[in-house]
Amino acid sequence: MAPVAVTNDSTLVPTAKQVASSSAVEAAGDTAFVEASHPYQRRLKLTESNPNEPEVTFPLILKPTHASDLTTSQLVEAVKPLAPTPSSSYTLSPLQQLMDAHGGAVHFKSLPIRTADDFSRFMHALAGNASSPNTWQYHVDKGLMVIRHAMAPNVATANEGPPHQSIGSHNEYGLSTHYPSVIAFCCLSPPDTGGQTPIVNSIALYDRLKATVPTYVEKIQRRGLTFVIHHPVAKVKDSVQGNSLYNADSFGPTPDEKVDLDSLSEEQKRALVEEHILDLAREGGWGSPDDGQQGGKLGAWHERGFSWTWLPDGSINVFQRVPGIRIHPTLGKPAYFNNVGNRYSYSKEHGCLQPPHYSEVKKDFFPPPSFPLPLEDESGAEDEPIPLDEMEEALRWTEKLQAHVEWELGDVLVIDNLAVQHARTPWTGPRKLVASLWDQPSYLAKHAPVRT
Ligand SMILES: [Fe+2]
Incomplete structure (x- = not known):
């Protein structure tokens, strides 16, 4: 050649x-x-x-x-x-x-x-x-x-x-x-x-999942995905998710803000964190009008944005709602762009697939992803569990298509x-x-x- x-x-x-x-x-x-x-x-x-x-x-x-x-x-x-x-x-x-x-x-x-x-x-x-x-x-x-x-x-x-x-x-x-x-x-x-790095193509994953679990893919398209992320107060060593919520690269004050965290009351610290969470939601389009000019409608993730729950120990669970499927910029094809694979795997591995999704051994939350519910839903819930067999099928296809670098x-x-x-x-x-x-x-x- x-x-x-x-x-x-x-x-x-x-x-x-x-x-x-x-x-x-x-x-x-x-x-x-x-x-x-x-x-x-x-x-x-x-x-x-x-x-x-x-x-x-x-x-x-x-x-x-x-x-x-x-x-x-x-x-x-x-x-x-x-x-x-x-x-x-x-x-x-x-x-x-x-x-x-x-x-x-x-x-x-x-x-x-x-x-x-x-x-x-x-x-x-x-x-x-x-x-x-x-x-x-x-x-x-x-x-x-x-x-x-x-x-x-x-x-x-x-x-x-x-x-x-x-x-x-x-x-x-x-x-x-x-x-x-x-x-x-x-x-x-x-x-x-x-120690290999398994990699999988997101367009191929979308293609195979659309053919084998169409209801799962269509629901992500209509709703998006919710990922609940637990952020502890202080760093946790030997964890895959142990960053402190008050770090600058998490939801704490950034260097540009020049805020001394120690000078803030607990209420002020929480307000600062909450504003940073909302900033992150706005970065994804939450709060901006969806005028439908590009044809079609954005999912429930766009209506809901992000939310959070403060826990008794001062840590926080942040509910991050995202599209889950996006169009690849140069190839123009839908791609399965999300973290269902690792979040589902952690939840399964730590025995946390069912509420309250808390591991006594790890002292940490490992909730599986869920579907955001539309605002007009009358159940009062913000999110709906994803059927486990659908995430299992996504995992099966991921493993089938992976190249282990x-x-x-x-x-x-x-x-x-x-x-x-x-x-x-x-x-x-x-x-x-x-x-x-x-x-x-x-x-x-x-x-x-x-x-x-
Ligand atoms: Fe990574």
Whole structure:
């Protein structure tokens, strides 16, 4: 197959069709990237109902030529032509074309990256070199439930939950209105066993679920999804959701607000948290009119917005209502964009599928997702349980379609978060993965909720 050029001056850019049939990506300088293969990859059709749609290889694996003597500086220069160009409106980048043609993920292997700073430089090169709506910006967390520690510019530890704990499938912050467009992981130390990152394409998941559990998919389209997130007062170690509700990256005062939390009364602290929760709901469109100009109606999630319950110990349960299915910005197809996979799995694993969804062992809440009810519903309830067999079927399809990415030292996995869910399997050994989250504002602006 012919190489696809991403030249020094970025003038020759591959189309998605060209990329799909290519085996190599020429980059800047003397370095090119060559397509490689690994047994963990999948061949799949995103939409099975279309007989003319070709299969894609998921994910794309790329290795640099001259890998044995490649320096980090040379690597950084080599990937720059893949980045988006500065623009006030959305334009397709070479990297996005590669992702679109391979199910939404690119796994770079045989790289000289050894530190968080190396990874940070690599990601900044992919981000584009100027601030504009079309280049990548740092993702700033809001309503964050997990604990992460900064390692380098826009690089932090991945979820610090314990090694024996698996993490179910999810789009990064697909349970919120505020989520990154791109996430990337880098392996600074591989595991001895396990520790794969299973990934699944959200468009394929929507396609299979629509065919096998249509009532579930149609209900998400009409209602959306409710995710109840428990935020403790103080940090909880060894938990996959132990972030303090008063942290700046959760619902506490942000650095810009310059508020001394200790100077506030309990009532004032709670008011500040509640305003931040409402801000998050507004970010997803709650409170804005749904005039139907785009055809169709938004779901009950849009009517309900977010709500919360303060608990006796001062912690809070936040009810986050989101669309659950969104249209992929460049491929124009519906995608199953949510966190049903990991929230259902936690709830099941901790024996919390039934009310009050509280684990005495973990001293924490693990409620499964639910359907928001329309405002005109007369039952008085805000949400309705999702039948467990429907979430079980979604889990079955997720596992059937997953590719289990295996890690070697220096590997980087770049994921289009709007197209791909990720997960984590347990491991033994010194596995160390770091993460980098980015927003491409022009791309996120095109990520429309599905309408009925
Ligand atoms: Fe994640």
